Amino acid sequence: MDPSHLLRWMTSRLMTRLSRPAAGAARHAKAERVRIKTGSPHRVDYFHQVDEAYSHLTAQLLARLVERYDIALHCHLVRGQEGRNAPEPELLSRLARYDACLVAPGYGLSFAEHPEPPEAQHVEMATRILAAQPPADFPPVVLAVSEAVWRSDGATLERLAADHGMVTPEEASAAVEAGTAKRRKLKHYSGAMFHYGGEWYWGVDRLYHLEERLAALSADRRQGEPLIAPRPAIDLAGQADQGHYSLELYASLRSPYTAMVFDRAVAFAEESGVTLNLRPVLPMVMRGVPATREKGMYIFMDAAREARAAGVPYGNFYDPIGDPARRCYALYPWAATQGKGVQLFSSFLRHAFVLGVNTNNDRGLRKVVEAAGLDWSAAQAHRHDSTWETLLEENRLAMYGAGLWGVPSFRLLDPAGETLLATWGQDRLWLVAHTLQTALARRAS
Numbered sequence: 001m002d003p004s005h006l007l008r009w010m011t012s013r014l015m016t017r018l019s020r021p022a023a024g025a026a027r028h029a030k031a032e033r034v035r036i037k038t039g040s041p042h043r044v045d046y047f048h049q050v051d052e053a054y055s056h057l058t059a060q061l062l063a064r065l066v067e068r069y070d071i072a073l074h075c076h077l078v079r080g081q082e083g084r085n086a087p088e089p090e091l092l093s094r095l096a097r098y099d100a101c102l103v104a105p106g107y108g109l110s111f112a113e114h115p116e117p118p119e120a121q122h123v124e125m126a127t128r129i130l131a132a133q134p135p136a137d138f139p140p141v142v143l144a145v146s147e148a149v150w151r152s153d154g155a156t157l158e159r160l161a162a163d164h165g166m167v168t169p170e171e172a173s174a175a176v177e178a179g180t181a182k183r184r185k186l187k188h189y190s191g192a193m194f195h196y197g198g199e200w201y202w203g204v205d206r207l208y209h210l211e212e213r214l215a216a217l218s219a220d221r222r223q224g225e226p227l228i229a230p231r232p233a234i235d236l237a238g239q240a241d242q243g244h245y246s247l248e249l250y251a252s253l254r255s256p257y258t259a260m261v262f263d264r265a266v267a268f269a270e271e272s273g274v275t276l277n278l279r280p281v282l283p284m285v286m287r288g289v290p291a292t293r294e295k296g297m298y299i300f301m302d303a304a305r306e307a308r309a310a311g312v313p314y315g316n317f318y319d320p321i322g323d324p325a326r327r328c329y330a331l332y333p334w335a336a337t338q339g340k341g342v343q344l345f346s347s348f349l350r351h352a353f354v355l356g357v358n359t360n361n362d363r364g365l366r367k368v369v370e371a372a373g374l375d376w377s378a379a380q381a382h383r384h385d386s387t388w389e390t391l392l393e394e395n396r397l398a399m400y401g402a403g404l405w406g407v408p409s410f411r412l413l414d415p416a417g418e419t420l421l422a423t424w425g426q427d428r429l430w431l432v433a434h435t436l437q438t439a440l441a442r443r444a445s
Contacts, residue, residue: 005360008318008319008321008360009318009358011319012317012318012319012356015300015317015319016315016316016317016356018300018301019300019301019303019304019314019315019317020315021308024304024305024308027197027198027199028197028199028213031197031198031199032197032217035197041070041071041072042069042070042071042072042196042214042217042219043071043072043074043196044065044071044072044073044074044194044195044196044210045074045075045076045182045186045194045195045196046058046062046073046074046075046076046193046194046195047075047076047077047078047179047182047183047188047190047191047192047193047194047195048075048076048077048078048130048142048179048191048192049077049078049079049080049190049191049192050077050123050126050127050130050146050149051080051093051117051118051123051149052080052093052096052191052192053096053097053099053100053101053111053114053150054096054099054100054191054192054202054203054204055146055191055192055203056100056111056146056147056149056150057100057103057104057107057109057111057192057203057204058192058203058204058207059139059142059143059146060109060110060143061109061204061207061228061229062075062138062139062142062143063139063140063143064228065139065207065228066139067221068220068221068222068228069211069214069219069220069221070214070219070220070221071196071214071219072135073135073138073139074135075133075135075138075139075142076178076179076182076183077127077130077131077172077175077176077179078176078179078180078183078191079176079180080092080093080191081189081190081191082189083292084291084292084295085189085190085292085294085295086189087284087289088289088405091403091405093117094403095403095404095424097111097113097114097115097117098113098403099423099424099428101113101114102421102423102431103204103205103232103428103431106232106430106431106434107204107229107232109204111150112150114150118149118150118152119152121154122148122149122152122153122154122157123149124169124172125154125157125158125161125166126145126146126148126149126157127172127175127176128161128166128167128168128169128171128172129141129145129157129160129161129164129165129166130142130145131166131167131171131172131175131176132164132165132166132167133164137164141160141164144156144160145157145160148160186200187294187297187298188200188294188298189292189294189295190202192204194206194207194210196210196213196214197213199213200298200302202302204229205231205427206302207227207228207229208227208229208230208231208309209305209309211227211228211229212227231309231427231430232430232431232434233430234268234429234430234433235430235433235434235437236271236272236433236436236437236440237437239437239440239441239444240271240272240273240440241272241273241274241436241440242273243273243274243275244414244415244443245274245275245412245413245414245415245420245436245439245440246274246275246276246277246412246413246417247265247268247269247274247275247276247277247410247411247412247413247432248277248279248398248410248411248412248413249262249265249269249276249277249278249279249408249409249410250279250280250281250395250398250399250404250407250408250409250410250411251278251279251280251281251345251407251408252280252281252282252283252284252325252407253280253283253320253324253325253328253329253345253348253349253352254283254285254286254319254320254321254325254352255283255407255408256299256300256303256304256314256353257299257303257306257407257408257425257426258349258407258408258426259303259314259349259350259352259353259354260303260304260306260307260310260312260314260353260426261310261312261408261426261429262345262346262349262408263312263346263350264310264312264429265408265410265429266342266346268429268432268433272433272436274412274436276342278341278342278345279395279398279399280329280332280345280388280391280392280395281392281395281396281399281407282325282329282392282396283321283325283407284405284406284407285321286321286322286325287396289405300317303426306426306427313354314353314354315353315354316353316354316355316356317352317353317356318351318352318356318357318358318359318364319352320348320352320359320360323360324352324358324359324360324364324365327359327365327383328344328348328359328365328368329388329392330382330383330384330385330386330388331344331369331374331379331382331383331385332344332345332388332391333382333385333387333388333391334379334381334382334385335372335374338374340372340373340374343372343373343374344368344369344372344374346372347368347369347371347372348368348372350371351364351367351368351371402419402422403422404422404423404424405424406424406425407424408424408425408426409422409423409424409425410422410423410424410428410429410432411423412432412435412436412439414439420435420436420439421435
């Protein structure tokens, strides 16, 4: 076997095994056995990035989390994403501020619009204050400090420093370095992250997974009550469009998150009555965006967890990176002329991420093509079509122009073609629904 094919096969088998529900349950059970054997509490580590919007959202829930669950919360200060884990740091920071403003109401939180990042001197003072806090005081103090930072309220920060103390700049820097080193040791790279029992949970968007896990371990002091941060529902409240609005879906053929949400996004467009415009792009790694092993592992495992929560099939994986994706992209323009572009995409993702089909050979690609309702013989004339390269590049530029660079991304357009929403992530389909519902209600009034 060709070495590259062998590596593809080995990686695929490993990720398939790790993403199985039984494997996840076994990891959870092992972590709990170790905790009980050592007599340890339910320790949750939280990693706070002072100048990050997502961390500000999470700060609003820390005190409630400690009050609700029987946990020992250990909070750490960290730097933002670095190196190959942060290929677009300025774009990420800007998107986080924009995104946090949009999603906050869905979680009952607040975050005002912030076109610019917080002021450096306020971030420095906040870091010095927070580095001085003992574990029990961190949750209430971080909320007050974070609110002052994002209000550019230097006077309040001065008062908080007087009330709660602060360390020297050197001590604050050492605290941030220690927190960042611990996060690195635990194999992660981002702010607003929770770590519990060997598993990572990102901010308010993944807190519901942690809450459900703690509840299953009888660590919930108020069993049966609503979660602190349930995922907002995809709800159109009985309203539907009549083709006036359109939804652009930016998707790639090697994205785990795209794979687990693609068919749901298509079904949403059909149910809501919006016109779906699929805009394929190259996978990040195939367009030169670097990715580390730790980031790849987290994405794949998180996608599997999100798929289980959504009740969609996922996880029998045969990596389609490189030639398999290119071969399918080459057929996409032809499939689109047959009215089957969406079906081809759906079929490829299903075969690569659900059925475990090797799409790197003709046998596998033929299964994809025929399952999409296309003729394999007719496809042969289009296998070397290169027009897809220009198409995908145009889509990439449009995606970047909307302030996005990853997939799946959504852009909701009004009847005049103006952008109502541009958002990145499979976990933002509820936000698309909410934005559309609001627009339809205004149109009807």
